[in-house]
Amino acid sequence: MCAGVTFVEAIASVISNPLDEDEDDEEADEGAEFMLPTLEEREAEKMRGADLQLVHMRIQEIVTVLSNFKKLAVDGRSRSEYVEQLLSDICTYYGYNAFLAEKLFELFTPAEAIEFFEANETPRPVTIRANTLRTRRRDLAQALINRGVNLEPIGAWSKVGLQVFESSVPIGATPEYLAGHYMLQAASSFLPCIALAPQPNERVLDMASAPGGKSTYLSALMQNTGTVFANDSNKNRIKSLVANIHRLGCKNVVVCNYDGRQFPKVIGGFDRVLLDSPCSGTGVIHKDQSVKVNKSERDFALLTHLQKQLLLCAIDSVNPRSSTGGYVVYSTCSVMVEENEEVVQYALRKRANVKIVDTGIKFGRDGFKAFGRSKFDDRMPLARRIFPHVHNLDGFFLCKLKVSPPSNNNKNASAAEADANADADAMLSLDNPEDQKRMEKSLKKAKSSR
Numbered sequence: 001m002c003a004g005v006t007f008v009e010a011i012a013s014v015i016s017n018p019l020d021e022d023e024d025d026e027e028a029d030e031g032a033e034f035m036l037p038t039l040e041e042r043e044a045e046k047m048r049g050a051d052l053q054l055v056h057m058r059i060q061e062i063v064t065v066l067s068n069f070k071k072l073a074v075d076g077r078s079r080s081e082y083v084e085q086l087l088s089d090i091c092t093y094y095g096y097n098a099f100l101a102e103k104l105f106e107l108f109t110p111a112e113a114i115e116f117f118e119a120n121e122t123p124r125p126v127t128i129r130a131n132t133l134r135t136r137r138r139d140l141a142q143a144l145i146n147r148g149v150n151l152e153p154i155g156a157w158s159k160v161g162l163q164v165f166e167s168s169v170p171i172g173a174t175p176e177y178l179a180g181h182y183m184l185q186a187a188s189s190f191l192p193c194i195a196l197a198p199q200p201n202e203r204v205l206d207m208a209s210a211p212g213g214k215s216t217y218l219s220a221l222m223q224n225t226g227t228v229f230a231n232d233s234n235k236n237r238i239k240s241l242v243a244n245i246h247r248l249g250c251k252n253v254v255v256c257n258y259d260g261r262q263f264p265k266v267i268g269g270f271d272r273v274l275l276d277s278p279c280s281g282t283g284v285i286h287k288d289q290s291v292k293v294n295k296s297e298r299d300f301a302l303l304t305h306l307q308k309q310l311l312l313c314a315i316d317s318v319n320p321r322s323s324t325g326g327y328v329v330y331s332t333c334s335v336m337v338e339e340n341e342e343v344v345q346y347a348l349r350k351r352a353n354v355k356i357v358d359t360g361i362k363f364g365r366d367g368f369k370a371f372g373r374s375k376f377d378d379r380m381p382l383a384r385r386i387f388p389h390v391h392n393l394d395g396f397f398l399c400k401l402k403v404s405p406p407s408n409n410n411k412n413a414s415a416a417e418a419d420a421n422a423d424a425d426a427m428l429s430l431d432n433p434e435d436q437k438r439m440e441k442s443l444k445k446a447k448s449s450r
Contacts (some may be wrong), residue, residue: 034061036077036085055093059114062086066110086110090117096292104282106372107335112389119389120285126164126171127154127187129213131248132220135181137162143176154187157363158194160220161187180248185213188283188386188394192274192331193217195359195384195400199324200225202271207260207314210237212244214276219250228253229270233260261309264316271325275314277307279332279339283395286388300338307332307343315351320405329359331398335387337371340397344383345376353406358382359398364391367399 037045037058045051062082065072069079083105090101094117105113128151130137137153137160144151148168154161162182164171171177172184198204198218203226209215215230222228230245230253232238238257245253258266260275280303281291314328330347332339344367348354356379367383369376383399 034065034072035074036062036081042088050092052093055089059086059089059093062089063110063114083110090114094121094292095289097295099297100282100292100295103336107337115389116387119387119392123286124186124388124392124394125154127185128162128164128171128182129185129190129217130160130162130182131180131216132160133224133249134179135176140176140181143181144174147174155363157361158187158190160217161190163187178247183213183216183244183248185217186284186394188333188396189213189276190217191359191361191364191384191386191396192276192329192398193221195331195361195398196272196274196327196329197360198222198226198228198272202226202322202325203229203269205229205231205263205270205273205314205317207231207263207273207275207310208233208278209241210234211240212248214274215241215253216244216248216250218274219245219248219253222252224250224252226252229256229267230254231256231258231260231263233258261313264313268317269319270317271319271322271327273314273317273328274331275310275328276331276333277310277339277343279303279307279334280336281333283333283335283386283388283397287394300336304338304343307339308346311343311347312350315347315354315401315403318403320353320403326403327357328354328401328403329398330401331396333394333396335385335395335397337368337374340385340399341368341371341376341380341383342374344380344399344401345374347401348377351403353404354401355404356380356382357400357402359384359400361398367397 062085066079066082066086069082073079073082087098087101087105090096090105090113091098094101096104096117104116107113108116130140141151141153141162144162144167149171150165150167151162152165154163176182177184193214196204196218198221200222202222204218204222206215206218206228209230210232212230215228218228228250230241232241235257238255242255245255280295280300281288282295285291311328311330314330318326318328320326330344334340344356348356356377359382361384364384364386366381367376367385369378369380380399383397386393386396388395
């Protein structure tokens with residue numbers, strides 16, 4: 001042993017050397033640049049099948065690089081190359097087709113996009129709505145707690161919602177459920193009814209109402225007065241609608257089975273109209289994973305055209321001279337701009353007597369004022385956007401419109417009347433140039449992919 005060095009010091013020196021080497025290795029790893037796979041490596045990965053753990057790690061690495069691109073990117077590699085690899089990995093790891101993955105990715109920053117994709121892999125909380133026509137939320141909560149249900153109010157924004165964490169009994173088969181004391185209902189679907197804010201003794205239309213969660217909520221908000229017209233174009237869904245109306249004791253609801261675009265002709269003059277429109281379902285992917293792969297450009301062209309026609313008909317079904325109302329609420333369970341802000345903007349162009357007003361909903365994100373090359377109405381931020389990764393609710397969009405009496409010199413008045421009286425069959429054609437362009441684009445993509 002060397003002079004001046006104790007036995008303990010010598011042992012400590014020997015022990016510390018491997019640790020120092022490990023620390024050096026860690027520092028080297030931290031300093032190493034993340035390298036995108038080469039074309040050959042990507043082809044080899046396809047041949048042998050993707051290692052999902054490796055793909056997930058690469059997603060995180062690319063997101064980190066994109067968050068500070070100038071500092072972390074490898075020289076000679078463009079941002080588009082990183083994004084291309086990230087989108088490819090998203091498709092592989094989360095199971096989306098390339099078309100939908102790219103459209104959803106464009107809505108967020110890269111880091112937030114991954115949060116959105118992750119949120120779609122887990123179900124949203126189970127929620128129920130207390131039916132105030134038969135009970136109070138406090139009494140319902142106590143009754144269910146006594147049956148072994150663990151629950152609590154969903155938030156200050158709702159006076160009737162309860163979130164169920166776990167239950168020792170089937171929530172859809174308790175005596176309280178069968179007696180109509182509550183409705184199993186996604187919390188996001190409370191929002192259009194709250195925004196519409198129907199008043200007692202009004203005439204209200206729910207254009208796409210099955211299975212009845214919103215119609216029965218409107219009935220309760222109106223305290224079983226006035227009339228709620230619960231319409232659905234699908235005959236097969238009418239049965240569940242009627243069953244829920246009877247179970248919840250809604251005596252002011254009339255059920256009808258029309259194509260929503262027929263309403264300006266069949267019946268109109270409503271104080272308020274709720275249009276929870278058919279949509280792509282991109283806000284509720286956790287409920288239907290098939291959405292990841294079964295949506296195309298053509299689907300969106302057809303959907304947005306239908307949504308625009310339905311919204312115009314909803315507007316034309318409102319009595320603009322209503323002393324208490326004159327409102328339309330448009331909502332979807334989609335996060336896509338094409339189905340939301342663009343549809344509302346189209347309606348504003350076609351109906352000069354319509355403007356966006358405050359929904360009264362105090363949470364959620366603002367509607368987009370601009371997206372890509374599109375610019376929207378200055379009041380579009382009054383619309384609400386709900387995201388699963390932010391609010392732990394189904395993805396949702398809603399916008400409230402005020403319909404005023406048209407002025408005598410309104411050039412759109414005659415067009416509005418013509419659209420309102422058009423046959424439903426005729427309205428199926430793609431007469432809107434925007435939709436026609438989208439359809440032509442989808443056909444070109446389909447041909448090029450063959």
